[in-house]
Amino acid sequence: DRSESQKIRSVVLxxxxxxxxxxxxxxxxxxxxxxxxxxxxxxxxxxxxxxGDGVSVLFDYSDxxxxxxxxxxxxxxxxxxxxxxxxxxxxxxxxxAQDEEFSTRLDVSHIFAMGSGDFTVQAGFKGRxxxxxxxxxxxxxxxxxxxxxxxxxxxxxxYRIADLGPVVSRTGATDYFRANxxxxxxxxxxxxxxxxxxxxxxxEDIYAGYLLGRWDSETLRIIGGxxxxxTENVISANTVTLVEEDALFNGVTLADDTVFVTPNGFTRSYxxxxxxxxxxxxxxxxxxxxxxxxxxxxxxxxxxLAPRFAVEQNDDNEREGEFGNPDLQPYEAWNFDxxxxxxxxxxxxxxxxxxxKDIKNFIVSSFEENGTRFGIDFDEATIPINGTSxxxxxxxxxxxxxxxxxxxPFDGLLxxxxxxxxxxSGTVPTDGDITNLRTIALPSSSKHTFNAVLGYEKGPFDFRxxxxxRDRYLDELGADAGEDRYVDNHFQLDASVKWKLSKNIxxxxxxxxxxxxxxxxxxxxxxxxxxxxxEAYGSTFKFGAKITM
Numbered sequence: 324d325r326s327e328s329q330k331i332r333s334v335v336l337x338x339x340x341x342x343x344x345x346x347x348x349x350x351x352x353x354x355x356x357x358x359x360x361x362x363x364x365x366x367x368x369x370x371x372x373x374x375g376d377g378v379s380v381l382f383d384y385s386d387x388x389x390x391x392x393x394x395x396x397x398x399x400x401x402x403x404x405x406x407x408x409x410x411x412x413x414x415x416x417x418x419x420a421q422d423e424e425f426s427t428r429l430d431v432s433h434i435f436a437m438g439s440g441d442f443t444v445q446a447g448f449k450g451r452x453x454x455x456x457x458x459x460x461x462x463x464x465x466x467x468x469x470x471x472x473x474x475x476x477x478x479x480x481x482y483r484i485a486d487l488g489p490v491v492s493r494t495g496a497t498d499y500f501r502a503n504x505x506x507x508x509x510x511x512x513x514x515x516x517x518x519x520x521x522x523x524x525x526x527e528d529i530y531a532g533y534l535l536g537r538w539d540s541e542t543l544r545i546i547g548g549x550x551x552x553x554t555e556n557v558i559s560a561n562t563v564t565l566v567e568e569d570a571l572f573n574g575v576t577l578a579d580d581t582v583f584v585t586p587n588g589f590t591r592s593y594x595x596x597x598x599x600x601x602x603x604x605x606x607x608x609x610x611x612x613x614x615x616x617x618x619x620x621x622x623x624x625x626x627x628l629a630p631r632f633a634v635e636q637n638d639d640n641e642r643e644g645e646f647g648n649p650d651l652q653p654y655e656a657w658n659f660d661x662x663x664x665x666x667x668x669x670x671x672x673x674x675x676x677x678x679x680k681d682i683k684n685f686i687v688s689s690f691e692e693n694g695t696r697f698g699i700d701f702d703e704a705t706i707p708i709n710g711t712s713x714x715x716x717x718x719x720x721x722x723x724x725x726x727x728x729x730x731x732p733f734d735g736l737l738x739x740x741x742x743x744x745x746x747x748s749g750t751v752p753t754d755g756d757i758t759n760l761r762t763i764a765l766p767s768s769s770k771h772t773f774n775a776v777l778g779y780e781k782g783p784f785d786f787r788x789x790x791x792x793r794d795r796y797l798d799e800l801g802a803d804a805g806e807d808r809y810v811d812n813h814f815q816l817d818a819s820v821k822w823k824l825s826k827n828i829x830x831x832x833x834x835x836x837x838x839x840x841x842x843x844x845x846x847x848x849x850x851x852x853x854x855x856x857x858e859a860y861g862s863t864f865k866f867g868a869k870i871t872m
Contacts, residue, residue, distance in 0.1 A: 713749025
């Protein structure tokens with residue numbers, strides 16, 4: 324039960340000057356986005372341990388997406404809301420995310436007219452200065468009276484797949500907390516830990532310059548050049564360690580739970596040279612060939628770079644960690660693309676494309692055991708890491724046709740088909756050991772994707788029925804292959820219709836997810852899929868009018 328305020332502001336000023344063969348373009352911009360939350364009670368947790376109370380649960384895995392449960396015994400106890408006592412309340416007193424950016428750009432070009440075409444020389448500069456930060460404060464509360472249970476805030480169940488038993492009402496927990504605030508006790512240790520671990524500031528400055536040459540003739544266009552980029556980061560966050568009572572920390576056995584906060588600061592910079600060559604050849608008016616080779620970089624997310632190191636050490640001196648990674652390197656890739664487009668009519672085309680990428684330092688989220696990161700020992704930890712290398716190969720084919728040559732009323736029919744095959748694999752270190760590599764599919768990369776659109780467009784009427792298929796993909800790495808998280812394949816149907824009433828008024832309606840497509844995430848476990856997340860959605864309907872003056 325929470326609310327937050329989001330704001331996006333941007334200003335762009337620029338211009339273009341042309342004088343003879345010279346053209347100069349220039350611009351400056353500022354943007355700022357923020358997300359602010361203050362005073363949300365989210366979540367409130369209730370729990371009960373039924374060990375030894377005679378509660379026995381049976382599971383039915385016949386549908387691996389929706390494993391069901393039933394009670395062999397003890398159902399009365401399990402469904403008694405008064406037995407579920409308050410675990411804790413999480414009050415967000417402050418959640419302030421800020422992202423501000425300044426940039427400036429200058430491009431200068433000169434055209435040299437020649438007998439068989441034009442040759443253009445162009446150079447430019449761009450600077451970007453960005454700061455992203457998060458400041459969060461959270462407070463945890465427990466019930467000091469011992470009388471607060473789920474029965475005090477009982478609601479109606481809205482989950483439609485299975486009967487989950489008693490659940491909390493939508494706003495009941497928030498209302499109860501505010502009305503009985505004096506009955507709750509602040510948990511200082513948990514509050515200090517979560518408040519300190521989330522904060523960070525990351526400044527990223529990028530300076531880029533380029534030089535290119537461009538040749539244009541009736542049948543041929545060639546663009547070749549090189550771009551230089553320098554990236555500088557100044558990053559700060561905290562190492563936050565929660566050590567339980569009786570644990571050994573820095574040679575001392577602690578008498579109470581204690582939180583230790585140490586500020587972290589990292590600076591780094593790196594340079595990239597990015598050459599590229601693009602060719603477009605049109606031997607005849609209905610046939611176009613394209614080819615491109617280039618080097619590219621993709622920088623890590625600023626939040627992943629933040630040196631936020633959270634460590635929890637129990638009284639058995641076992642340490643669990645969750646780390647940001649200021650040592651993350653950007654994706655680096657050499658890319659090659661080639662395509663052919665054949666326009667067999669004024670409103671029909673066939674396209675084919677092949678692509679290849681040689682990638683270094685791709686980024687994955689990793690679960691590691693028994694290691695050390697940034698001088699911090701741990702038994703288990705999650706951290707974003709760079710993989711060693713990866714290759715992507717694939718091809719794409721498309722077909723589009725408007726059947727305007729058919730007799731009325733079929734002359735409004737149209738179809739658009741697209742299929743992409745992608746073979747993407749890479750290697751990653753196991754438990755941070757660069758000598759122990761395993762091969763994985765690249766995260767978020769589906770092997771097969773397919774899109775089909777069937778439409779009708781004639782006069783004021785416009786209709787589209789679209790189907791989209793995406794193969795399964797690796798979502799997140801575990802400690803080994805059996806703990807990797809996958810998202811299952813997905814097929815969805817959408818429809819839209821538009822009706823032009825007049826020159827200035829158009830009605831529209833959309834039906835999204837006609838077939839109620841599901842979301843299913845899992846791990847491969849023995850011969851079946853172990854459920855991690857399953858979500859069922861209904862359809863979304865949109866309708867309205869567009870009026871132009």
